[in-house]
Amino acid sequence: MGSTSAENNGSDHTGAPGVGxxxxxxxxxxxxxxxxxxxxxxxxxxxxxxxxxxxxxxxxxxxxxxxxxxxxxxxxxxxxxxxxxxxxxxxxxxxxxxxxxxxxxxxxxxxxxxxxxxxxxxxxxxxxxxxxxxxxxxxxxxxxxxxxxxxxxxxxxxxxxxxxxxxxxxxxxxxxxxxxxxxxxxxxxxxxxxxWGLWYSGKLFADKGWEEPQTWDDFLAICKDAKSEGIGGLAHQGKYPYYINVAIMDLIAKKGGLDAMKAIDNLDPKAFVGSDAALAAVEAIYEVAEKGYLMPGTNGLTHTESQTRWNQYKAAFITSGSWLENEQLKQTPDDFDMKFLPMPLLEGSSMPFEAIRAxxxxxxxxxxxxxxxxxxxxxxxxxxxxxxxxxxxxxxxxxxxxxxxxxxxxxxxxxxxxxxxxxxxAGDNTFRYLYTEWYSEMDTAIQNASNELMAQRIQPKEWLKRAQTAVDEAAKDPSAKNNRRE
The missing domain is CATH 3.40.190.10 (Periplasmic binding protein-like II)
Structure with a gap:
């Protein structure tokens, strides 16, 4: 993983909105x-x-x-x-x-x-x-x-x-x-x-006649079609739930705008429980698992195992940061035509489709x-x-x-x-979370909840409860008063 605050094998996990x-x-x-x-x-x-x-x-x-x-x-x-x-x-x-x-x-x-x-x-x-x-x-x-x-x-x-x-x-x-x-x-x-966002194979999409989805409904339609042809809709790096949080957190930010993102970084008492954007995002991701659109076995795979199966056309989409291409050089077919996709939009989203985490x-x-x-x-x-x-x-x-x-x-x-x-x-429509660097225990707790969610051992409202508990615990940290986003 990258990126990022992540198992980023290239990584976590990025500039803050509002700063140049x-x-x-x-x-x-x-x-x-x-x-x-x-x-x-x-x-x-x-x-x-x-x-x-x-x-x-x-x-x-x-x-x-x-x-x-x-x-x-x-x-x-x-x-x-x-x-x-x-x-x-x-x-x-x-x-x-x-x-x-x-x-x-x-x-x-x-x-x-x-x-x-x-x-x-x-x-x-x-x-x-x-x-x-x-x-x-x-x-x-x-x-x-x-x-x-x-x-x-x-x-x-x-x-x-x-x-x-x-x-x-x-x-x-x-x-x-x-x-x-x-x-x-x-x-x-x-x-x-x-x-960060979703990735797909240009070759597979051309072969199947699929077009790049801009709405979540269009994304689900491709996942459904893929499943009917024996292909997983979405792959994720199950042993490292940082990756599925790319999708969840992107959806929250694009649905609720920068205020929804900042509420999480600023440890708001309603960052998750009480957030319409968070509820919609988690329900959307849960639906992918509930309808059987996940690539079979993806919940138990490492990052490279899931990514390699995706390179073998066993899934339509995968979540990752832009280290993915370099990480998969040896496993990617020459004609794979790897493509990046901004997170598709939930209904009523505050940000445009082109908005990306960067x-x-x-x-x-x-x-x-x-x-x-x-x-x-x-x-x-x-x-x-x-x-x-x-x-x-x-x-x-x-x-x-x-x-x-x-x-x-x-x-x-x-x-x-x-x-x-x-x-x-994307132009000015970019965003970036900072809680992953500021509050590592909170980050880990949210990832653990996402792992349970994708395995359908908990449902969206329980995920929100666990994520909010992680926020409330982080708010007790004395350094929290010095980590603020305006």
Whole structure:
């Protein structure tokens, strides 16, 4: 999964509405690529934070060209989530970093972020820089509360590699830093520009004579037709219910508008119970399961298992973020013609069909106790250079948060191109939830409820009750007063 606050294997799980949104969409659409989170599990890390001094052996002399004092001959410990985007892009970065600075890298590519890193954080010996994504990502809010994350202000206020007259923070797409905020501080750099929604095969649709559905009724009609031909209507990554929440949460936002979305992020006492939009969305998703339109077995499958069966034309639709195409490169037939689809509209929706969830995902962090802080900071600064952004695009078929950050000669795959077109069509009509980053326990509780819903072990009203309980519990968190959306 991505995205996102998700098992995003490319991921979770994105910019906040109302924060330079017009500029965000215009600039991102012009870049030519789009792509990640995600769900997270982790018990609280035990150790506290440290200072920002790093290891004395890693501190070199500072200068205009070397603002953090990278020391030649020092070593950098890099850990990358090897999911939907792989880790070849990071290896390319590390080679460039060594060439320029004479700093060698210890590289770890893994999906077991928590298993490999929690003991290191607890022992006060974390890596220098981490791509903290996937099903086993470390909870950002937990690390922050334990003082284990570096405030990235120094990196963001440093001169841009490409244009030293600008600060790094002024070179990114507006709004894309917001998901990395904890109590007003950017402690995670969500590096990849991602869109979320439904996906389908252009070839299958052409063969069956199906047209892209814009309403939920049209979507159900295709699911019904698919079932009659022995094809599942909707596949989802059942073992990671983050994915079906893409559909549920998109429907809530599009039905109820930005106010319905913000009510959830702001922990409103009627965010779910008492919300007409939430009730309509959950009932719509439940109907897919109740009528037997789910791909058989999808509730018990991992992300790659469900996605591979979808690639085998065993389902018409699947939910995911835009890391999907890169994640499925080896499993996707050459003529599959992967396509992105905004969530179809429920009756009486406040947003248009073209509206999409979009923003930044794939959070990179620098631990406060990193041994080589100067190199870690410079590494992150170079991530936001056009050269490194283009390296990422070539290796991962995805857009970064850097404005005009991808060489226009980079050719896009069909799915990625369709997300570019969707972003252009959306215009200002984009949205992005932040509760997944702010309240990880709430996120997990809602995902667990969705798992029960799709298995028909609970019905929509019970899902709403459980989701509201998760909101009410999160509202007791002292940090909640500092996490507000206007």
């Amino acid at each position: 949104r017009r500029s965000l969409i215009k600039r991102s659409a012009a870049l030519g690529l789009v792509s990640v989170p995600a769900m997270s599990f982790l018990s609280a890390c035990a150790s506290g934070g440290g200072d920002d001094s790093g290891d004395d052996d890693s501190q070199g002399k500072t200068s205009e060209e070397n603002p953090f004092g990278v020391k030649e001959g020092s070593k950098l410990d890099v850990v990358i989530f090897k999911g939907g985007y792989g880790d070849d892009y990071a290896k390319a970065w590390e080679a460039e970093f060594q060439k320029q600075w004479g700093v060698t890298s210890s590289h770890t590519g893994t999906q077991e972020i928590t298993g490999k890193l929690q003991p290191r954080f607890n022992a006060g010996n974390p890596p220098d820089i981490v791509d903290n994504s996937g099903a086993q990502k470390i909870k950002i809010d937990v690390l922050y509360k334990n003082g284990q994350l570096l405030d990235l202000a120094e990196v963001l206020d440093a001169p841009s590699v490409d244009d030293p007259s600008k600060k790094v923070r002024d070179t990114v797409i507006p709004g894309t830093l917001d998901p990395g905020l904890q109590e007003g501080k950017v402690v995670a750099l969500n590096y990849i520009y991602t869109v 923003g930044s995902g794939e959070p990179f962090i620098i631990p406060s106790k990193a041994r080589n802080l100067p190199a870690a900071k410079e590494f992150m600064r170079m991530m936001l250079s056009k050269k490194w952004s283009t390296l990422f695009a070539k290796e991962a078929n995805s857009l970064t948060i850097l404005q005009d950050g991808v060489d226009p000669s980079v050719q896009l795959r069909p799915g990625t191109q369709s997300t570019v077109e969707a972003s252009k069509a």
